[in-house]
Amino acid sequence: MESYLASERIQLITNLKDVVGRTCDGRRPMNVVFIGSPACGKSSFINSFSASIADDYWREYAFSGGQGVGRGVANQITVRLKRFKPTEYVTSKRLQGYALPTLIDISGLHEGEGGLTEEILRLLFYGQLKENTNIMSVYKYGKERGLQKMRAKYWRWFTNNSDKVDRVIVVASATEPIPQGLINSVMKAARPTGDKYTREIPVFGMLTKFDQVDESSDEFKNRKATLFTALSLVGVSHRIGQCVNYCDTIDPDLTRTKQTLPDVDIPILRFMNVVCGSQYEVINPEESYRSIYFHEAAWDLLTGMVTPVMCLVLCFFISCAIAMLLVK
Structure with a gap:
């Protein structure tokens, strides 16, 4: 069984190389942003994906963890916007030169005020927010000074298409209620239905920590169905994945610091093969926030x-x- 998992993992990595292509052939690493509530597993997923393509062992690139467990954690580790380029997290020589995605980590967002959260996400999606921007400071400024002043403060005169977001992954925890208000803001910013904004971004979903719930329970089934509905992905289940991340819960002996775990890697690799697929296109990619x-x-x-x-x-x-x- 272990050899079968190891060979499937290698095959999925090979498939991913074919999906993303080489930078020397003109392929640009797409920008993939992870959005979710605090402590839902965004940073852990970034670390888990980097481990899934590593030749040796797991490493911590995006700081993960928190104070306390479950709902109401006192603090979350991720505070500032951080982009992890493939040159930073790809350790395997076999993957050097491939256009693997740039992974964008941000602080967890609460349900909050829909219109304000939506505009902050739009600033992010159009590449307006600089590296190390404190997302919660943006939110606080907008709440205190108003949406228009927030837009005036954070928009940038020049942005390239390479700064914009190409994929959105909404991360939700299987142990917590689905943040429908936040997802509604994500969908409005990423898939606008009016004529004012026309840049549309493919959206995907990832359900983490499903090892901590009873998958046969009605509560879990309803929660999963809610995620499908909120993301408008009913009938396209391949665009929503479920995984466990590398963490103490599944690896109390810290085996991950010595080797990778194929049974953890495979669901992540299957999902990322879908996310990086060239069949998904950004609509009106040239549209700028400035205009x-x-x-x-x-x-x-x-x-x-x-x-x-x-x-x-x-x-x-x-x-x-x-x-x-x-x-x-």
Whole structure:
């Protein structure tokens, strides 16, 4: 059984190489962002994916963990936006030069205010937020100063397509209720239905910690069904994965610091082969946040000038009328 798992793992890594292609052939590493509630397993998944393609053992790139367990953790480890490029996390020589994804880790987001969270996600998706940005500081600034001032503070004059997000993975814990409000904000920012924003990003889902629940229970089944519905992925189950991450819960003896665990790697590799598939395309990839921001700013300026201009014109005509009466 172990040899079978090891060979399947190798085959999945080979498949992934074919899926992403080589950078020398013009393939660009896509940007994949992980979004979810605090302590749902985003950072752990990033570390687990890097281990799944390693030749030797697991390493911690994205800081994971927290204070306390379950809901209401006192603090989460991830605070700032961090991009892990393949040159940083790929240790296998056999994978050097392949366009494996850049993995974007951010702090966990609470349900919060939908409109504000949606705009923060939009800034992120359009590549407006710089490396090491404190997402919670962005949220706090927007809450205190208003959405428009937040947009004015964090938008960037120049961004390349290579800065924008190409894939969104919503990570949810099998042990916690699905954050439907947060997912609703994600879907509005990633899959807009109006004409104002038209850049659409493929969205996927990952359910972590399923080893800690009874998969046959109605609670788990309902939770999983809720995730499918919230992400509009009913009928396309291949775009939602479920896994256990490398952690103390499944590996109390720290075997992961000496070798990889194929039974952990395989579900992750299957999922990432789907996520990185070239059949999924970003719609209107060239659309920039700057063009939309300036269009709105110009319109606001124009509409803001209408009232004072009309007042000036009215005052001018009244003055002329009074002057004509005085002359007579």
